Structures are given as structure tokens and as C-alpha cells.
Amino acid sequence: MKARPTTTLAAATAVLTATALLAGCSSGGGQDSTGSASGPVTLEFWGWAPGYDQVVETFNRSHPGIKVTFGKTASGSKGGYTKMLTAAKAGNAPCLAQVGYETLPSFAAAGALTDVTKYTAEAKGQFADWTWRQVTIDGKTYGVPVDTAPMALFYRKDLFAKYGIDKPPATWEEYAADAATVHAADPSVYLGDFGNDAYNYAGLAWQAGARWFGTGGDTWQVSLGSDANKKVAGYWQDLLDRKLLKTDPSYDPSLYADLTDGKVLSDVNAVWNAPTLAASVKSGAGQWAVAPMPVWDAAKPVYGNDGGSATAVLKGCAHAKEAAEFATWMSTAADSVGDLIKVTGIYPAATSGLSNPALSQPDPFYGGQVIFDVFKAETAHVATDWQWGPTMTQTSTDLADGLGKAGTGGTTLPQVLADVQGRTVAGMKQQGLAVAG
Template identity: 80%
Template structure:
């Protein structure tokens, strides 16, 4: 039997989904609806600044009190913990869930349908971000942010190696990478890490697709011509040894940045505060420039991330949980904190005029770095679609990226391998898939 087509994920077609949460109730976490006193909600996540937002909310909402429990990041165990708790019937009401993973949570039956509570908030968000928290017309959370990508770079070291301005195109990036490495073989323009979602942003920029739906089936196209264009470009730089290959977000990466061995990073808006807090001694020497593009005449940029505050299955206080999630993404003070500490680019339209986006950043030489992301955002495609097995796809791709970085395989081969494994995994879940 064919899986029916869906707007964001074929998640709900998984036969075993309902069994996951049968009889689940998070009243032990969310508080009994008959209990006296304030409604109590638990919130699991890992992003810096979320605890401060919760404290802000609790101060102004005595009738709803939220406890933030910091978990490992989603890909490093946080998501597994959430899904395990949902299966056991003791999940928190609220959870930080990336857009890329929300379809997988839907497939697992781990989300609470809060459409009736959230519908009034829809007009406050960019339409494409609302689509990221909805499956087949049902809403399961509130968008928090988007993640346009840019080039974070050491302006003083660019000047040292004769780079007068940051590369505007990928051709210029390759030329600058060769120039730097020729001047000093121990120095690299950038790093090629093993983060699957950063790589997704590079594919997103090119107009490539990974997943789609049509004709009552999923399409998987990780190995398409557009995707091979991206792989061939980066493989060319790896073949010439023009990139460092420190693992993504590893201490070795930030040490090399601090030591002047890696001069730039192509990454999402939220990476700006991570670099600022992780690279010692670099304050005032870094700057942010637009992400290099394939064609200067018609620039397009990538997106690496974005997340929702999701309501997990069995939440006894879904209305109050949705109220908190909406407040977190739209309240001016909350959004200011998320911009300053978490490094978000707001999904709420009101957040785009938040004064925190106009504040100079001392680490980046007092540059108003969000001006770069504001200029890029209208040129980020909004049609990208995530698949229902992203945990597996991201793991397989991340492993392949790491092997390609050390010369164990090539990126074109990695894409072909991940394509096959993704299709097989989806079929194993009972989904109808085109391509192999």
C-alpha cells in the first residue's frame, strides 16, 4: 500500500507510530489539571540562553511556571532521551526540536497536536517557518528561529595573506584558499568538518533537494546533479589539501582558529556567539561577511538549522505549553535575549525589528553583524524539505564527511552511499519511496 503524500513528512503513515505513545500521559511532568497552584511545565533543551528566557517567563507569569532541564544537544543524545521519555509516558511538555528532526518525531508519534491552541499565532511568523512545525495541517510546536549562513573570518589575517576583501563567490573562495596555503602550508582558509546539517546548508544554497513528495510516494535525491555539484566542488579543495579537517565544533577547531591556522568558517548565524566564546584572544579581530555564492548576479544563500519549541505527546497542559512557546518566540525581551545569547535570527516577524539585531558586537570589531543576515534572509530558498529519517541520514552523512576529510572516500561516493541507505531505511519503516 502506498504512503499518502504529505506536506512536510510522511511521518504519520508509519504503522507503528501510534503504539509508541499509547496511554502516555505527562501529567507527572506537566502537573495534574486538577491540582491547585500554578501549572508546572518541564522544558528540555540545550541552547544557551534558554534558561534565562524561562526565568523571564516565570517572573511575569505566576500562574504558569516552567523548569528548564539542560540536555545534551539533540544529535548527541538529547533527541534519544526525549523519544525514550515519550515512549515511557514521562516526557516533558516542552522540548527544543530542530526543524530537521520534527518529521522524525512525528513519525515516532512523539508530538502533541496543538493546532487549536497555536492557530491564532500563525500570522506572527514567516509562512515557511510555520510549515516547519506542521504536518498534514496539524501543528506540533512554535517556530523559534531560522539560520541563514555567512562567512565568519579573521580580517587581520586575511590582510596578512593578501586577501583584500572576503570572497564573494565560491570561485574566489577556492582561489583564496590556494593563496593562503601556498603562503604558509600550515595555514588554511577554512575547515571541512563532519556536520551533516552544515553540509545541508551548502546544498540548500545551490538549489539542491534531498527530499520531496509526489505521486503518493517520497522522492529522495541526495545524489542528484545539483548535489553532485556541491560534492565535486568541496572534493576538489580536499584533493588539493586546501582545507583543514578538524571535526565540527571540536576543541581542536577552536584552537586552530585561535592560533591563526584556520582563518574563517562558513556557518549559520548561531555560530557567531559560539566562535566568540570558544576562540580565545580573538576579540575585535573577527568579522562577518556574506556567504560566498555560486553566481554574484543572482545570489542565493544557505540555511543551517532553525528550531521549534515542540509540545511532546501526552502533555497534560498543552494549552499552557503552547502559550509559553508562543511567548518565548514573540515577546520582545525574550527575543532580545535569544538574539544576544543564543544567536538566533527570529522566526517571528516582529522579531526582525528587535533592537538587539542592531547592536554592535565587540568580538566582531563592533560590527552590526545581523545586518549581514538581514540582507541574506530574502535570498534563502523556503522550499527545502526535510525527510522522516533525518537522524539516520545525518548520522550516515556525518560519518561519510569525516571519512572524506581524511581521504578514506570521496564526497560523490558518500552521497551515493547515503542515498542508498536513506531509501532502504525509509522502506524499512513502511514508506513508499522512489529512487534507490
């Protein structure tokens, strides 16, 4: 597959240099001129994913010279990122933070990251090139990749059979046909839900080659109005127009109630949704299964990616070397990766993690299926040239708002994309970035 070009953010960072000079965060122990501590140190780590606290405890038991304390925040899109950026600007940020790949460019543009290139150079070879590019901007590395997030179809086997669907839809054409079949059989039942999660929608766009951002020199391009984006929007708008999808908000109690009651039969979502679904729809244990995400062309299958995050080192960290050591351990140590697979539901970014025994375990909730086999097969067919923009916090907020309105008939998806395109370009220009689009 075509390699993703190196992201150029010189224009982004140059105009924000004055705000990038943030005070150091506090950590125990002294520091020499190389950034190494002269004694035991304490590192604070903020994040929200389940299982991260467990991993921290494991690290602390085996690394007496470094103590990591985990502080749970709201998820990034629900206020976690705002809290991190505010702390960085105030000079009291933690050394470590869970930051999604999509938001890392925004943190870089805000001057909220610490360059740990020299401390992570030896780790680079343990990761696929495209995942390492997610934490590298203008040749500087700001953290360590944790996971990727290939998408799949989570579905109720028994209810598919009840409504005459003998196998999960392999293509989006089949998905639309199955949606019509189910809803015709019972107007209160839907094949799937159209929620308001911007990054889930990004995964649908990613799959279709509907890029949102690009760079040329020091200029950004924004392309939410491209033909490929119109294709994706048109497909889902047609299903909405025909009332073939439920429109519960993403990850809302109403959605899990509908999934529990058999009113929504499937969910197109990322690998990390597996434990979330199991914890939220307990009564369906043993009846759920995982199938590949429907594709546009069965002869040339391409899949989407919804998420993936890094353990980033924030600006001002007094112990960057130790922070990088923890971040590398978290993503590569077998016991850490095993816990993250089982509890957090990650698909590892580290190549060594792909042989972790936890990926081969049957899952009782999914009828004993080894669900990670699905994601393993898909990974070779996930495009690696997707690029995130420098204002994703704003872009994702605007898109989520528009998706919610489109779901209730207040607007259309093509109009949402046009609005988000305009708002994104305006927001980038307001920050002083060179942008065309």
C-alpha cells in the same frame, strides 16, 4: 521564491499508529476536557541552547500561573533527541522540548508529538509562512518556530590582509582561489575547515538547490544523488583533493585551537555560530568580521540555512494549552527574543523579532560590526522550498560519519552521498514508509 509544498506524512504516521499511543507526561495541576489546567501548573522543558534557562526564568517571573523548569540535555545530535524519544515512548517525556526543524518529521513519524493546532492558531500570523510550515505536518501544528539560521562567512580581517586577500570571497570560485593563495603562502595555514557536521553540509546543499527529500502523495523521494548534489560534492572534493582545507572535526577543540592560532582563517557557518566563536576564540576579539556566505552566482545570490528549531510539545503533555502559551511567548515576547539574540545567537522566526533592538547592537568581538545586518540582507535570498525527511537522525549520522572519512581521505564525497542515499532509502523502507529514490 517558490513556496515549499505541504509535507505529506500520512504514510509515515499510519504505519506507526500503534507506537504513537504514548502515556501522558506528568505535570502539576488538574486538566479539564479542553486541555486547560484548573490550577497552577508546572511544565518541564528540555533543551541545550545557551540562554534558554535565562528565558525560562524571565517567563516564570511574569506568569505566576505557569512554572516552567528547564532541564539541559546534550544537543540533539549528541544524544538529546534519543533521550526525548525514549522518554516519550516510556510515557514520562517533558511537555516541551527544543527540536530542530530537520528532526520534527522524525518525531512526528515516531508518534512523539502533541497536536497543538487549536492553541497556536492565533500565533500563526506572527511568523513567515515557511517557518510555520516547519512545525506543521499534515495540517497539524506541533510547536512554535524559534529561529532561522542563515549562513555567512566568519573571517579574520587582519589575517586576510596578511595573505593578500583584500576582501572576503563573494563567490565559491573566489573562495577556491583564495584558499589556494593562502595555502601557497604558508602550507600550514588554510582558508577554511571541512568538518563533519551534517547540517552544515545540508546548508551548503540547500544553497545550491540540491534537495534531499520530496513527497508525492504518500510517497517519499530521496535525491542525494541528484546533479545539484553532485555539483556541491564535486566542488568540496576538489578542494580536499588539493589539500586546501583543514579537516578538524566540527566544533572540536582542535578547530578552535587552529582558529585561535591563525592556522584556519575563516568559518562558513550559521548565525548562531557568532556567540560560539566569540566564546571559543577569545584572543581574536576585535579582529573577526562577518561577510555574506560565498554564492554560486553573484548576479543571482542565493544563501543557505543551517539549522533553526522549534519549541515542540511532546506526546502526552497534560497541559498542552499552557505549553503552547509558553512556546508562543518564548518566540514572540520582546524580552525573550532579545535575550535569545544576545545569548543564543538566533535570528528570530517571528516577524516582530526582526525589529528587536538587540539585532542593531554593535558587537565588540566583531570589531563593532552590527553583524545581524548581514543575516538580514541574506534572509530574502534563502530558498524556502527545502524539505526535511522523516529519518533525519539516521541520515545525519550516516552523513556525518561519511564526511569525517572524506576529510581524512578514506572515501570521496560523491561516494558518501551514494552510500547515504542507499542507507536512507533502506531505513525508510524498514520503517514501513513508501519511498522512491
